[in-house]
Amino acid sequence: MLVHTIKEVRDNVKQWKKEGLTVGVVPTMGALHAGHASLIKKAVEKCDKVVVSVFVNPIQFGPAEDYDKYPRTLDADVKLAEGIGADIIFAPSPDEMYGKGQRLSNDTLTYVAPPYFYVNKLCGKTRVGHFDGVCTVVMKLFNITQADYGFFGQKDAQQFIILNKMVHDLNVPIELIECPIVREPSGLALSSRNKYLDEKGKVDALALSQILNNIKACYNKGITDISALKETSLKFLNENHDLEYLEFVDKDNLEDKTKADDNTLVLIACRVHGVRLIDNILLK
Numbered sequence: 001m002l003v004h005t006i007k008e009v010r011d012n013v014k015q016w017k018k019e020g021l022t023v024g025v026v027p028t029m030g031a032l033h034a035g036h037a038s039l040i041k042k043a044v045e046k047c048d049k050v051v052v053s054v055f056v057n058p059i060q061f062g063p064a065e066d067y068d069k070y071p072r073t074l075d076a077d078v079k080l081a082e083g084i085g086a087d088i089i090f091a092p093s094p095d096e097m098y099g100k101g102q103r104l105s106n107d108t109l110t111y112v113a114p115p116y117f118y119v120n121k122l123c124g125k126t127r128v129g130h131f132d133g134v135c136t137v138v139m140k141l142f143n144i145t146q147a148d149y150g151f152f153g154q155k156d157a158q159q160f161i162i163l164n165k166m167v168h169d170l171n172v173p174i175e176l177i178e179c180p181i182v183r184e185p186s187g188l189a190l191s192s193r194n195k196y197l198d199e200k201g202k203v204d205a206l207a208l209s210q211i212l213n214n215i216k217a218c219y220n221k222g223i224t225d226i227s228a229l230k231e232t233s234l235k236f237l238n239e240n241h242d243l244e245y246l247e248f249v250d251k252d253n254l255e256d257k258t259k260a261d262d263n264t265l266v267l268i269a270c271r272v273h274g275v276r277l278i279d280n281i282l283l284k
């Protein structure tokens, strides 16, 4: 069932809770693909009732980012989510979520700001305020849906670690579940932003997974020196790539690694033909 208001979600959830049912939430920005489908599937398996939110959240986009042109495909999203067994697709307007006049600024909104250490690195370095916007909307979705479980993809690994920190620090009664990255047969991690790539772009985009797989292969051969591992990536990059970061951090707390080990998460962000893509791999 497609609903657009917070009240409709709350009314349904109230009834479900009365019946003692468990609720899962799958927060998305729509343009659903097989990666989202895997999250919804997992939620349907684990929970009695599932809410999928479809909301392109304005406050997590910077002024120069792609908020306006972000793909919006609500009809197809509803079909896909309902086909897998989602009970509610919640697609609010920005006004419904934030009220008139508040939505493009955190200045007029009570918001959730994750710790500086977690946001002052990786994607947060260039996407200033991004994780405030993510945490704020996700906290709102948790409050609206009263969900017992929240489902997120490992592709946004920094986001998942930050959301877990938020849930822990604010005692939110929910368990977050991280689901594996879904890839095209070529290795390209699925992303709604892949829609911006043409055929040549898609070929150049393979560099991200190739770099990560190559680093893991080198690590498996015994190389743990991070500079040496980074060096091996250069051969995959050409003039169509603008590498933003390639970092080695602890998989649980995002602390920088001095040497690669089994707990190392390698994350990459790279513009490919101007499209910003991210990917990551765990070395274990």
Ligand code: PAF
Pocket (backbone or CB within 6 Å): 027, 028, 029, 055, 057, 060, 134, 137, 138, 156, 159
């Ligand atoms: O990962 C996303 O798609 C978004 O950041 C999220 C979690 C739906 C919040 O808008």
